[in-house]
Amino acid sequence: xxxxxxxxxxxxxxxxxxxxxxxxxxxxxxxxxxxxxxxxxxxxxxxxxxxxxxxxxxxxxxxxxxxxxxxxxxxxxxxxxxxxxxxxxxxxxxxxxxxxxxxxxxxxxxxxxx
Amino acid sequence: xxxxxxxxxxxxxxxxxxxxxxxxxxxxxxxxxxxxxxxxxxxxxxxxxxxxxxxxxxxxxxxxxxxxxxxxxxxxxxxxxxxxxxxxxxxxxxxxxxxxxxxxxxxxxxxxx
Numbered sequence: 001x002x003x004x005x006x007x008x009x010x011x012x013x014x015x016x017x018x019x020x021x022x023x024x025x026x027x028x029x030x031x032x033x034x035x036x037x038x039x040x041x042x043x044x045x046x047x048x049x050x051x052x053x054x055x056x057x058x059x060x061x062x063x064x065x066x067x068x069x070x071x072x073x074x075x076x077x078x079x080x081x082x083x084x085x086x087x088x089x090x091x092x093x094x095x096x097x098x099x100x101x102x103x104x105x106x107x108x109x110x111x112x113x114x
Numbered sequence: 115x116x117x118x119x120x121x122x123x124x125x126x127x128x129x130x131x132x133x134x135x136x137x138x139x140x141x142x143x144x145x146x147x148x149x150x151x152x153x154x155x156x157x158x159x160x161x162x163x164x165x166x167x168x169x170x171x172x173x174x175x176x177x178x179x180x181x182x183x184x185x186x187x188x189x190x191x192x193x194x195x196x197x198x199x200x201x202x203x204x205x206x207x208x209x210x211x212x213x214x215x216x217x218x219x220x221x222x223x224x225x226x227x
Binding site (some may be wrong): 006031041042043045048056088092094096101102103104105106107108 | 148156158163201213214217
């Protein structure tokens with residue numbers, strides 16, 4: 001099973017709202033990732049968690065706040081977003097390192113900020 | 115640094131035609147190489163991968179061979195179907211301890227019946 005699940009599938013929010021995106025995997029992976037993808041572009045890395053600790057923050061604005069409550073779950077808390085933050089948000093997971101470190105992606109949450 | 119270059123522009127072809135999407139890379143050492151596919155409205159799916167020189171990845175009729183001498187990982191399929199219409203991303207894994215991926219820009223493939 002190489003499934004990564006994400007909820008919700010679609011999200012519309014106003015600039016003053018607070019919302020959260022959720023990601024879950026049961027492959028025993030200890031690395032989890034958040035990506036942002038704009039239309040017709042490749043995914044851009046936002047955050048990496050390794051063994052439930054934040055290891056990479058790609059200079060993401062503080063209105064995005066990641067959280068990794070356990071090895072299977074990854075959240076992205078959203079607050080005071082801007083319309084330009086509208087995008088597809090993808091979660092991925094992998095082994096931490098080694099030859100079996102392929103990243104597996106979820107289906108994404110399509111976010112619209114009004 | 116590590117980077118991936120894909121051929122420019124969308125690819126439009128007829129059903130049962132032969133598909134090639136070019137991918138070349140720049141990297142130190144021996145990165146793992148991947149092709150991901152993104153169908154309309156969906157996330158990325160791993161299509162195939164190769165972890166060392168001369169490895170051939172294959173899946174669903176698609177193939178790509180890790181060519182160290184030409185630093186390439188071109189994707190091929192002998193006979194495409196309408197259902198292969200998607201965006202295809204070539205990627206390499208940077209061996210930097212953080213498992214980051216470097217993506218190419220992607221190629222939109224449209225298969226016409």
